[in-house]
Amino acid sequence: MTGTTTGRTPAAARGPARRTAPRRTGIVPMSLRTVHFVLPGGVDDPAAPSGGNAYDRRLCRDLPGFGRQVVRHAVAGRWPRPGPAARAELTRRLGELPDGSVVLLDGLVACGVPETVVPEATRLRLAVLVHLPLGDETGLAPSVAAGLDAGERAVLRAVPAVIATSEWAVRRLVAHHGLAPERVHVAVPGADLAPLATGTDGVSHLLCVAAVTPRKGQHRLVEALAAARDLPWTCVCVGGLGQDPAYVARLRTLIERYGLADRLRLAGPRTGAGLDARYAAADLLVLTSYAETYGMAVTEALARGVPVLATDVGGLPEAVGRAPDGEVPGILVPSADPAAFAAALRHWFGEPAVRRRLKAAARGRRAALDGWATTAHRVAGVLQRLSDEPRRTA
Structure with missing residues (x-):
């Protein structure tokens, strides 16, 4: 989770x-x-x-x-x-x-x-x-x-x-x-329902909320963002850095190798108002986990009307759920396909109609969350x- x-x-x-x-x-x-x-x-x-x-x-x-x-x-x-x-x-x-x-x-x-x-x-x-x-x-x-x-x-x-x-x-x-x-x-x-996120330009600011560990797979996020470096994204990864220092070091090296340090930041853990501010500025939540029992970051994003791009693993599809009209408020990609995440990012950036549909579905899902x-x-x-x-x- x-x-x-x-x-x-x-x-x-x-x-x-x-x-x-x-x-x-x-x-x-x-x-x-x-x-x-x-x-x-x-x-x-x-x-x-x-x-x-x-x-x-x-x-x-x-x-x-x-x-x-x-x-x-x-x-x-x-x-x-x-x-x-x-x-x-x-x-x-x-x-x-x-x-x-x-x-x-x-x-x-x-x-x-x-x-x-x-x-x-x-x-x-x-x-x-x-x-x-x-x-x-x-x-x-x-x-x-x-x-x-x-x-x-x-x-x-x-x-x-x-x-x-x-x-x-x-x-x-x-x-x-x-x-x-x-x-x-x-x-x-x-x-807990929160005020709707204001975001940035409605498309380009990505947020990942997860402890920085191998199971959360942030290295896959780095690789996907590197493959889509021509797109105007910025990304903040919020999550604890102390569980696996070797993995964190590997991730920082990967970010430097791809030249993404000015666009992708490991912000460390945030709670309370600090985490609220990160969600408020987000246009899209991104998760590249290998395993999730549910995925509370997903429903926390949806509680603010923020759509989701995530791997299709474990309980994540259940957390993403559907709006009352049946629309899915996110994009789920196969975990075993390394290129799928970058392709989904291009879909998000390149299709305004897709973004409008996902944002409307996220707001509908927000109203139905328990x-x-x-x-x-x-x-x-x-x-x-x-x-x-x-x-x-x-």
């Missing part, structure tokens, strides 16, 4: 009304209302924003409105492959929880340590929130990827509930790990069912 979200927008700026989730009514016993939410230690780190972190923070904020008191347990460590101290800390935190406690675990923390999580699955009421299947990460050694994949399978088969952030991810987890479909639930990220209340409502429903079910004994 990509992107970060910002605060609420005044009602006058929100545009057409959207579907909203009903508030939960009725009394839930206090012993079952608390949910212990186990999070990665960097969930609040402004230097490393991510869609997963933003999603977790919004659940912490919004679940109380649906009958859940959230107790946060942020555990520091290099998840999903932590050191001994982080493993011991997670073991201690889970071990101190009373029997039958409802626990929601971020999959980044839970799925890499089955030896810690699986033994607790009969004592606690566990749900795992999967932002990205661990085996889908790019750039891992085959043995590491296989180990993470096996650990994830063991954890997800042991817990009574799994929450995924797209319908695509539900299908992927069920098929890949052999999970019972009724135990895997979807809670798509919400989007908010974060819908997300919290769905997660709260899963947690309530988990509370109501008899606790496993084996």
Whole structure:
């Protein structure tokens, strides 16, 4: 998942009304209302924003409105492959929880340590929130990827509930790990409507919002832009630079090699007003990811009426979606075709009618986006069912 979200927008700026989730009514016993939410230690780190972190923070904020008191347990460590101290800390935190406690675990923390999580699955009421299947990460050694994949399978088969952030991810987890479909639930990220982006000239300013890592594939964006250097584009890449310094260095070298340093900039992470300003100046969001469970940057752009050009992978088509009239508010290109992205850029620049259609579709999609209340409502429903079910004994 990509992107970060910002605060609420005044009602006058929100545009057409959207579907909203009903508030939960009725009394839930206090012993079952608390949910212990186990999070990665960097969930609040402004230097490393991510869609997963933003999603977790919004659940912490919004679940109380649906009958859940959230107790946060942020555990520091290099998840999903932590050191001994982080493993011991997670073991201690889970071990101190009373029997039958409802626990929601971020999959980044839970799925890499089955030896810690699986033994607790009969004592606690566990749900795992999967932002990205661990085996889908790019750039891992085959043995590491296989180990993470096996650990994830063991954890997800042991817990009574799994929450995924797209319908695509539900299908992927069920098929890949052999999970019972009724135990895997979807809670798509919400989007806060924001004022319509003013953009620049309506065509030339491109924005990429994603951590700079191999999975996000910014090197493919550089190569596509180099192939279209005759077009009058400028591009800003917003995203954390600390996850893979070697990849960042490779990217900077590539930008210099193609002579694009004056037109393509790695701006580093932005949140809040700084990120809002980047979206406001954008004419087109561009993403060249190899894998995405959903793609929150897509809906954040659409919430401002900004069309999307992205690779056709994972849950990205689901995030792009369709306007109420059936039009697609973006261009999706085959991930395996290196020339497709540059060709799509030429299509965007060269066809005013295409741009008008995509912008109209983006505004239509904007009006139909669900908010974060819908997300919290769905997660709260899963947690309530988990509370109501008899606790496993084996």
